[in-house]
Amino acid sequence: MNFTNFGRYILLLKAVFRKPEKLSIYMKAIFKQMDFIGVGSIGLIAIISTFIGAVMTLQIAFQLVSDFIPKTIIGSVNRDSSILELSPTITAIVLAGKIGSAISSEIGTMRVSEQIDALEIMGINSPGYLILPKVLAGITMVPLLVILSMVLSIGGGYIGGTLSGAVSAAEYVQGITTDFNPYTIVVALVKAFVFGFIITSVPAYEGFYVKGGALEVAQASTRAVVVSCITILACDYIVTQLLL
Amino acid sequence: MIEIKDIYKSFGDNEVLKGISGQFKPGVTNLIIGGSGSGKTTLLKCMIGLHHPEQGSVEYDGREFTTMNFEEKIEIRKEIGMLFQGSALFDSMTVEENIMFPLNMFTDQKRKEKLDRVNFCLERVNLSGKNKLFPAELSGGMKKRVGIARAIAMNPKYLFVDEPNSGLDPKTSIVIDELIKELTEEYNTTTIVVTHDMNSVMGIGDYILFLHEGKKFWEGSNKEIAHTDIQELNDFVFASRFMKAAKDKF
Numbered sequence: 001m002n003f004t005n006f007g008r009y010i011l012l013l014k015a016v017f018r019k020p021e022k023l024s025i026y027m028k029a030i031f032k033q034m035d036f037i038g039v040g041s042i043g044l045i046a047i048i049s050t051f052i053g054a055v056m057t058l059q060i061a062f063q064l065v066s067d068f069i070p071k072t073i074i075g076s077v078n079r080d081s082s083i084l085e086l087s088p089t090i091t092a093i094v095l096a097g098k099i100g101s102a103i104s105s106e107i108g109t110m111r112v113s114e115q116i117d118a119l120e121i122m123g124i125n126s127p128g129y130l131i132l133p134k135v136l137a138g139i140t141m142v143p144l145l146v147i148l149s150m151v152l153s154i155g156g157g158y159i160g161g162t163l164s165g166a167v168s169a170a171e172y173v174q175g176i177t178t179d180f181n182p183y184t185i186v187v188a189l190v191k192a193f194v195f196g197f198i199i200t201s202v203p204a205y206e207g208f209y210v211k212g213g214a215l216e217v218a219q220a221s222t223r224a225v226v227v228s229c230i231t232i233l234a235c236d237y238i239v240t241q242l243l244l
Numbered sequence: 245m246i247e248i249k250d251i252y253k254s255f256g257d258n259e260v261l262k263g264i265s266g267q268f269k270p271g272v273t274n275l276i277i278g279g280s281g282s283g284k285t286t287l288l289k290c291m292i293g294l295h296h297p298e299q300g301s302v303e304y305d306g307r308e309f310t311t312m313n314f315e316e317k318i319e320i321r322k323e324i325g326m327l328f329q330g331s332a333l334f335d336s337m338t339v340e341e342n343i344m345f346p347l348n349m350f351t352d353q354k355r356k357e358k359l360d361r362v363n364f365c366l367e368r369v370n371l372s373g374k375n376k377l378f379p380a381e382l383s384g385g386m387k388k389r390v391g392i393a394r395a396i397a398m399n400p401k402y403l404f405v406d407e408p409n410s411g412l413d414p415k416t417s418i419v420i421d422e423l424i425k426e427l428t429e430e431y432n433t434t435t436i437v438v439t440h441d442m443n444s445v446m447g448i449g450d451y452i453l454f455l456h457e458g459k460k461f462w463e464g465s466n467k468e469i470a471h472t473d474i475q476e477l478n479d480f481v482f483a484s485r486f487m488k489a490a491k492d493k494f
Contacts, residue, residue: 021349022348110334114332115332120293120294121294121321121326122321122322122350123317123319123324124349125318
């Protein structure tokens with residue numbers, strides 16, 4: 001995003017957070033988006049998180065070849081990596097692809113087919129009606145998905161580690177329960193909140209200002225995913241730097 | 245009544261509207277006509293606030309629209325109904341939900357009252373019983389009629405129609421034109437239709453404003469249009485051999 005785009009993005013957000021015309025309609029839209037963003041992504045996040053946890057355990061075991069390092073470390077490293085980095089970031093990047101492209105193409109198509117103009121003419125604040133429910137659903141459902149991802153990633157590590165024999169069940173469980181710092185969960189949830197905002201607002205911005213036709217909608221959709229991913233990684237660094 | 249005064253609008257170096265003025269009265273069908281690129285859709289968008297004119301004013305019954313703030317504009321827009329060129333129906337909603345949408349948003353009516361209004365509007369556009377269909381299941385003409393039903397759902401004082409006949413066969417076009425005229429007269433709405441369809445011009449043009457290269461070249465009624473000697477207007481209206489022959493005969 002260059003500075004002009006960033007300025008327009010901020011102005012769009014200002015319009016998004018105007019007072020809703022009718023709260024009951026917005027509430028319905030928020031629940032619909034929660035279902036789409038949250039419930040609709042559970043399967044994908046579950047599969048990815050379980051496999052990442054399993055692979056992480058195998059790779060940590062592969063690298064820890066010294067007899068001086070206890071195998072319980074495998075569980076600890078997997079736990080902290082999953083909670084602090086892998087679950088929030090991988091979940092966010094996967095959702096940027098799945099949810100971001102859908103949001104961008106939905107709003108972009110509405111723009112080129114004059115549906116957004118129709119909303120404006122009716123006297124409806126179109127950024128608020130179209131984007132606010134998505135943003136609110138994003139900042140509530142992404143943290144929940146990240147919590148699910150943490151649990152499944154650590155669980156996947158257990159399955160992968162014990163099935164391959166890289167670590168025993170007792171050692172793994174001892175590892176994940178030793179020296180646990182609950183603050184890491186706070187950091188992960190702050191990241192998830194920020195990522196949830198990015199995943200929904202950036203693609204909405206890209207879609208909202210589309211000009212042209214089908215080709216431009218597709219281009220905006222691609223751009224939305226790319227910009228979201230880069231923004232997620234940049235914010236990941238900033239939040240980590242600030243909180244750890 | 246809607247009055248526009250000295251409207252100027254440019255896109256970069258391209259000056260699209262060059263000082264357009266006009267008065268659009270209620271209860272009659274007002275047409276804005278002109279060739280492609282003459283500025284008629286831009287003028288319409290300036291009137292409803294989708295474009296902001298650099299100069300000039302738009303007054304809705306004496307209320308200056310262009311200088312209003314966001315909240316004031318929203319109040320005016322609640323009095324506006326609009327049919328878009330591509331109908332602009334919400335894809336994810338049924339016909340019923342599309343028409344009910346403004347009622348849900350701006351009224352506290354009970355569901356039955358809203359449903360009655362939806363059914364009345366559908367009956368008015370001859371689409372009774374099509375409540376549960378989605379826009380993708382409708383023909384072009386039906387989409388236009390649903391668009392009109394949605395536009396009149398809130399009993400608008402002002403009705404804007406952008407190219408109502410584009411993509412329609414001549415017979416369906418006449419049905420849509422007649423429907424617009426009937427609704428205008430029945431509810432005394434100030435109706436403004438942007439078109440370049442000559443059947444509409446001759447059929448329902450009570451007041452016609454002709455734009456050419458961003459300027460107002462002529463205004464009058466469909467009865468007067470055949471007798472004008474303005475070259476640009478004649479070139480536009482009687483461009484086809486059929487229309488030329490009809491004029492000669494007339």
